[in-house]
Amino acid sequence: MTTEPTAIPGDVARAMRDDLSSVAERTVAEIIVEVPSYADAFTGRMGQKIGNAVELALGGFLELATASTGADPSTPIGPALAAAYDLGRGEARSGRSMDALLAAYRVGARISWREMSATAVAAGLSVEQLARFAELVFAFIDQLSAASVAGHADELATTGRVRQRYLERLAALLLTGAAPEDLAAAAERADWAPPRTLTAVLLPEGKVRGAMVSLDGRTLRAADDVRDPSGAGELVVLLVPDAEGRSRPALLRSLDGRDAVVGPPRPWTEAQGSYTRALRAVQLDLVAEGSEPLDTEARLADLVLRADEPALADLRARVLAPLDELSPGAREKLTETLRSWLMHHGRRDAVAGELFVHPQTVRYRMGQLRELYGKRLEEPRTVLELTLALGVAPGPPSARIDP
Structure with a gap:
């Protein structure tokens, strides 16, 4: 061998x-x-x-x-x-x-x-x-x-770690409203192609991975999270490219069930405005319907009315002061009637249908309100203040309260 x-x-x-x-x-x-x-x-x-x-x-x-x-x-x-x-x-x-x-x-x-x-x-x-x-x-x-x-x-x-740091730096500059030239330089450094618009999305950390699957590959994630005022933890900030117009419904559907708050689309160099809007909705603790994401575009009236909560409370107390002497039950009925009247621009039958009462009941209650408010109920300024105080969108300029 x-x-x-x-x-x-x-x-x-x-x-x-x-x-x-x-x-x-x-x-x-x-x-x-x-x-x-x-x-x-x-x-x-x-x-x-x-x-x-x-x-x-x-x-x-x-x-x-x-x-x-x-x-x-x-x-x-x-x-x-x-x-x-x-x-x-x-x-x-x-x-x-x-x-x-x-x-x-x-x-x-x-x-x-x-x-x-x-x-x-x-x-x-x-x-x-x-x-x-x-x-x-x-x-x-x-x-x-x-x-x-x-x-x-x-x-x-x-290379991936370095680029990720550049992308995070770009996201930070966008959220702080840096100058357009600084944003353009940061985007080039990160090898990131700027989109038309960016939409801010805030959602819990545990929901990010599932959401990212259906989002644009250029979506940016901020390095710093936002504290959820409800105490549920931290919220991640995403900036989603080109989710405006017909693309917005698809974005909202992809975020269904993820407890997301979605800001408005803004030109990419003005993404701070979308982030500020979404953050404000979180701070005001606005509630979404069912499992759908909270769409700030559908809650503009709430955001406007609650921009200054103490001022709104003061306005409500002042414009509803004529009802102070009424019993709680009567006050509630007249407030409810006045809110519906404003919402339906004085259409008595529509008010009656919403409140499930007879049109004559509506006529009677509005008579009571005119006695309490006098001519002020016909003044545009008073109508505006009542509309804001009662939390309904104002009608067109020509709308007025008819007998």
């Missing part, structure tokens, strides 16, 4: 080393033919550098090949593996995947094996030693490939 040779003989290794430059050249030439995406990269000074890297890798391989049998065939060879790692990072910086590089490694392994084995056999390498040589070739290529994959992944991770 023959024993496995301990290593490739020194004289064979020397013959192979003498042929390294020509093997490297032929390897590069074959890679250019079989991996066309590298044709430009392998020309000029860059081509010379890559050729040198191939020769370095082959030299590293020969260092393995001349080691004793006890050496691990996958033992890293520092310079060659460092070069492979840097090559992987370079691919990531160039925006390329690992497909082309791994294809180049496969081509390189085949050509190198063909050329170097021919030299080795001519120099007297035995069959057993040739088998050992093949094992070392492919183990070494696996090491180079793994080093490049690691470099590619590390570069993507580093």
Whole structure:
């Protein structure tokens, strides 16, 4: 039974080393033919550098090949593996995947094996030693490939973290209302294509991942969260591109059941206005209907009326003062009638239908209100103040209370 040779003989290794430059050249030439995406990269000074890297890798391989049998065939060879790692990072910086590089490694392994084995056999390498040589070739290529994959992944991770910081910085500038020129510079730095508009969305941290699936890929997330005044936790701030017009209903549907608050669309450099509106709705603790998101565009009257709660309370107390002497029940009925009257612009039958009373009852109650308010009930200013105090949208300028 023959024993496995301990290593490739020194004289064979020397013959192979003498042929390294020509093997490297032929390897590069074959890679250019079989991996066309590298044709430009392998020309000029860059081509010379890559050729040198191939020769370095082959030299590293020969260092393995001349080691004793006890050496691990996958033992890293520092310079060659460092070069492979840097090559992987370079691919990531160039925006390329690992497909082309791994294809180049496969081509390189085949050509190198063909050329170097021919030299080795001519120099007297035995069959057993040739088998050992093949094992070392492919183990070494696996090491180079793994080093490049690691470099590619590390570069993507580093680039991703840096870009994420740039995007967060852009979001912070948008929320604080930075100057348009500063926003444009930040967007360029973050490699972020500005949209027409941005819409602020506030939602709980636990609902963000599910929401992001259906949102525009350019959606920005602020680094700092907003405290929920209800004490439920923190709210994440998202800035969603181009969710205006016909796209807004789709945005609202995608946020159904996610406890979201949605601001109005604003030109992207004015996104602070959308954020301020959404934040104000949160601070006022406006309540959405069912599982639907709170759409601030549908709650403008509430936002206006509750912009200054103490002032609204003072206004309500003043304009409803004529009802103070009434019993609670009578006060409630007349207030209810007055609110409906304002809402329906004095249409008695509509008021009666809403309150489920007879039109004559409406006429009677309005008579009581005229006695309490006198001519003030016909004054536009009083009508406006009553409308605000009772929380209904004012009617058109021509609307007035008719007998």
